[in-house]
Amino acid sequence: MACLTSAIEPLRAANEIAGEEAFRWKILAEGDAPIASSAGVFFAPDLRLAEATGPETALDHVFFVASPDGCFEDPIKANAALQRHLRAGGRIGAFSGGIFPLARSGLMAGQPMSVHWCYEAAFQAEFPEIDILQTVLSDQGACQTASGAAAVFDLMLNHIEARLGPAITTETACWFQHPFVRGASVRQKLPALGNAASHDMLPPKVAQAIEVFARHIEEPIQISAVAEEIHMSSRSLERSFxxxxxxxxxxxxxxMRMKEARQLVLYGRDSITSIAYTVGYSSPAAFQRHYREIYGISPQKERQAKTSLKITDDSVLPSM
Structure with a gap:
């Protein structure tokens, strides 16, 4: 819901500020039934996807808004509609978890995508052939992706600037107290685990050590080897951390390893045993013990809970 409204509201405001209908939007779906957001708020579609694509509709963009396990009920028919849109000169994109059904469509093969950090492990596991961008936005070829709701707002502000100029864009941003407009080169902010700081606020040596950790999720590395790689003693690294x-x-x-494992549990399709090996555990039992210690629930039960919480086929997901 946040991604959808973050797309619509700046465009609505820009129209009002400019005094013209520079932008229009429609909510598309496969059928006529209202679509439930993860917050339980329903949105009524304006048009069916099959009726809203092709030269006669003159849509500039079609964006996927969905949870990571979202999929089309009739993929062949949906893909045919999207192919008509592309042939008519339109572009396709996705917001947040919508990148999963977009990638599953196969229409954007070879296109890099901006992937929200909380979905990165699951996305990489399912689509190893797609280049993951850690920027807030990506805008390459026929594909535009935004990593989260605030990034969607940035993407719309970029569209407003291209259509109406910087003055209207600035006023639109100020309406919503959006302090600055981020472009496709800005990297996502990542939280430092168990800390109120973001990753970019950490001391340089600690940040370097975390980067080494990130490269060794599947093949664990000794802390002493990490310290040696960043030219610190193990004792100094311990104190700094x-x-x-x-x-x-x-x-x-x-x-870090458990965080990646949890992404795979919640959003991936691999077995729990396979996930244990993916994050560097030789013993699934040890993996499950550490998972319970951190999250207070077994990976099997958390995956089951995610399924039982859904109010539609791909709606509510537990928070990270």
Whole structure:
């Protein structure tokens, strides 16, 4: 819902500020039934997808808005409609979890995509052939993707500037107290685990160690080897981590691996045993024990809970 409204509201405001209907939008769906958002708010579609694509509709963009496990009820018919849209000169994109059904369509093969950090592990596991961008936006070829709701707002402001100029864009941003407009080169902010700071606020050596950890999720590395790689003693690295994050480097590293595992549990399709091996555990039992210690629930039960919480086929997902 946040992604959808973040697309519509700046365009609505820009029209009002400019005194003209520079932008129009429609909510598309496969059928006529209202679509439930993850917040339980329903949106009524304006048009069916099959009726809204092709030269006669003159749509500039079609954006996917969905949860990560979203899919078409009739993929062949939906893909045919989207192909008509592309042949007519339109572009396709996706917001947040909508990148999953977009990638499953196969229409954007070879196109890099901006992937929200909380979906990165699951997306990479399902689509290893797609280049993942860690920027807030991507705008390449016929594809535009935005990593989250605020990024969608940025994308719409970029469209407003291209159509109506910087003055209207600035006023639109100020209407919503959106302090600045981010472009496709801006990287996503990542939270430092168990800390109120974001990743870019950490001391340089701690940030370097975390980057080494990230490269060794599947094949764990000793903390002493990490310290040696970033030219620190193990004792100094330990002290630096505790000052910056309140945790030891070993505990932080384990949390990183569990965070990636949880993405795969919630949004991926691999078995729990396969996920354990993917995040560097040789014993699924040890993986499940550490998972319960951090999240208070087994990976099997959390996956089952995600399914039982849905109000439609691909609606409500637990928070990360």
């Amino acid at each position: 505790k000052r910056a994050t309140g945790q030891s480097p070993l505990k932080y590293y384990r949390q």
